[in-house]
Amino acid sequence: MQTVPQSYQNERPVPAVAPPVPDMLALATAAAAGQPLAQRQVFRMLKRVVHGTLYRIVGNNRNIEDLVQDSFIEIYRSLHNYRGDAKLTTWADRITVRVAYRHLRRRDFLLSDIEAAAVWEPAESRADAREGLRRLYAALNRLNPEQRVAFALFAIDGRSLIEVAAVTDVTVVTAKSRVWRARRALRKIAMQDPVLSSHLTDEEKESGR
Amino acid sequence: MSGEFPSIPPLSDEAWLRIESNVYSELQRNGARVEPVQPRAKNWPLATLAAAAIVALGLAWNQNQPGPTAPLASTERNPAPAPALHSGHVSSRYITTQWDPELLEFEDASIDIAPNSAVLAFSPTAPGPRLVLEKGTAYFKVDSQPQGRDFVVQAGNVRVRVIGTEFSVERVGAGARVDVTEGVVEVTHGDEVHRLTAGEHLTEGLAFAEGLGLAGFNEDAPSWDAVDSETAPPRTKTRARANARLLFQKAATLESSSPKRAARLYRMASRGHGSWAANALYALAMLAFDEDQPTRAERYLEEYLRRFPKGVNAVDARRELDRDVQ
Numbered sequence: 159m160q161t162v163p164q165s166y167q168n169e170r171p172v173p174a175v176a177p178p179v180p181d182m183l184a185l186a187t188a189a190a191a192g193q194p195l196a197q198r199q200v201f202r203m204l205k206r207v208v209h210g211t212l213y214r215i216v217g218n219n220r221n222i223e224d225l226v227q228d229s230f231i232e233i234y235r236s237l238h239n240y241r242g243d244a245k246l247t248t249w250a251d252r253i254t255v256r257v258a259y260r261h262l263r264r265r266d267f268l269l270s271d272i273e274a275a276a277v278w279e280p281a282e283s284r285a286d287a288r289e290g291l292r293r294l295y296a297a298l299n300r301l302n303p304e305q306r307v308a309f310a311l312f313a314i315d316g317r318s319l320i321e322v323a324a325v326t327d328v329t330v331v332t333a334k335s336r337v338w339r340a341r342r343a344l345r346k347i348a349m350q351d352p353v354l355s356s357h358l359t360d361e362e363k364e365s366g367r
Numbered sequence: 368m369s370g371e372f373p374s375i376p377p378l379s380d381e382a383w384l385r386i387e388s389n390v391y392s393e394l395q396r397n398g399a400r401v402e403p404v405q406p407r408a409k410n411w412p413l414a415t416l417a418a419a420a421i422v423a424l425g426l427a428w429n430q431n432q433p434g435p436t437a438p439l440a441s442t443e444r445n446p447a448p449a450p451a452l453h454s455g456h457v458s459s460r461y462i463t464t465q466w467d468p469e470l471l472e473f474e475d476a477s478i479d480i481a482p483n484s485a486v487l488a489f490s491p492t493a494p495g496p497r498l499v500l501e502k503g504t505a506y507f508k509v510d511s512q513p514q515g516r517d518f519v520v521q522a523g524n525v526r527v528r529v530i531g532t533e534f535s536v537e538r539v540g541a542g543a544r545v546d547v548t549e550g551v552v553e554v555t556h557g558d559e560v561h562r563l564t565a566g567e568h569l570t571e572g573l574a575f576a577e578g579l580g581l582a583g584f585n586e587d588a589p590s591w592d593a594v595d596s597e598t599a600p601p602r603t604k605t606r607a608r609a610n611a612r613l614l615f616q617k618a619a620t621l622e623s624s625s626p627k628r629a630a631r632l633y634r635m636a637s638r639g640h641g642s643w644a645a646n647a648l649y650a651l652a653m654l655a656f657d658e659d660q661p662t663r664a665e666r667y668l669e670e671y672l673r674r675f676p677k678g679v680n681a682v683d684a685r686r687e688l689d690r691d692v693q
Contacts, residue, residue, distance in 0.1 A: 209378060223386055227393075230386070230390045330650075
């Protein structure tokens with residue numbers, strides 16, 4: 159007889175049928191009306207998206223709690239405007255990006271915040287890769303917020319240009335243009351940085367001349 | 368830059384509890400604004416009402432035989448669905464565009480009509496061509512046709528038979544230029560028949576002023592290919608650039624919601640010369656990449672470098688092609 163492993167003995171059995179996807183508009187309406195269960199469900203649904211977007215833009219978890227908090231406050235305050243014509247996660251992402259813009263423009267963070275990124279690292283990361291990431295975000299600090307956000311979402315977070323455009327509320331051509339300009343600027347900065355330049359491909363080094 | 372980025376380090380459960388608690392406290396303190404979600408009011412665009420009024424006055428419709436006055440095909444200006452047409456009833460519709468493109472939809476085809484164009488469209492059951500392109504440019508996306516039925520476009524003295532494809536036709540003098548994006552079309556001029564496949568284009572019928580007895584043809588209609596010639600009047604060049612700009616702007620607004628239509632409009636805008644045409648061609652290449660069509664994107668980039676070697680995106684275009692080669 160097959161015994162159930164100890165770690166699974168207290169878990170609930172997996173339902174045979176996947177639970178239904180909640181109606182986003184109904185959920186948003188209920189949360190906007192102040193229903194605690196709906197608010198908690200919205201929070202659980204959006205927390206990873208909000209954190210992930212902010213992390214990719216800012217580059218570290220230091221002081222990110224404040225940003226996550228600000229984003230959720232904005233999201234809850236705007237829920238009554240949600241019309242269900244976009245996914246709730248996409249809609250919330252737009253708000254999160256706006257909060258990120260405000261943060262970047264205020265330059266609330268210091269360069270030391272970027273250095274703090276080196277504190278949290280998985281043990282298996284190479285030292286130069288950690289340093290490269292730190293310097294990348296330091297270089298991103300030198301871009302304007304629009305280019306930084308577009309680059310972070312596209313190149314670091316791996317989103318498509320269509321998604322970046324939707325979240326930053328611009329056309330795809332504008333999003334593309336911002337990413338290209340950010341790339342060109344970062345390439346120039348990287349060429350002058352011995353650590354960053356070691357991460358450039360030969361073509362990138364050649365085109366940066 | 369090369370390399371993958373590390374995964375996002377999660378926040379601790381304590382941090383999440385803290386955040387959630389602070390959020391709810393803040394909302395309670397300041398009173399989150401809660402308004403009931405209002406159902407969207409039905410919005411009848413003015414253009415739709417105007418089109419309906421025009422239909423009612425019978426100004427927009429040209430019927431060859433007595434029959435229903437219902438719309439032949441739906442367009443943006445008149446989105447009512449096309450009724451089933453019975454044999455014996457032949458309806459036609461004359462459409463002119465000025466500043467904005469127009470989308471004409473049949474059950475088996477959708478046609479983007481560029482600004483400053485004029486077309487005569489016929490019902491699917493009518494014999495002869497489905498559409499006569501009198502002036503300007505139209506971009507077609509046509510489903511494969513059933514046996515015994517042809518989708519034919521007449522443009523000056525050039526006849527285009529569609530075998531299920533995506534293509535554009537532009538009036539050039541007495542003839543036409545045909546560009547095929549997808550599928551196969553057959554182009555006939557006099558006794559010559561050409562089959563074009565994806566990526567090919569053909570300009571036919573320019574040297575001949577022979578008409579086909581079809582009324583209303585304007586052999587002097589300006590074409591985008593001719594606008595930069597020394598003999599083209601300045602007003603024609605200005606109008607062509609304005610068309611390219613309008614098409615580009617329209618396409619840009621459609622990229623997120625309707626990328627295929629945006630691509631068709633970019634294609635039309637890219638026909639001309641000048642910066643708007645260049646931007647449109649580059650945007651077309653980027654869209655093709657986004658739609659996971661690298662072969663098509665490469666073709667557009669190569670065309671860009673051929674036509675606009677010193678364009679603002681030329682460096683990026685070369686870079687993209689080099690990357691694809693690898």
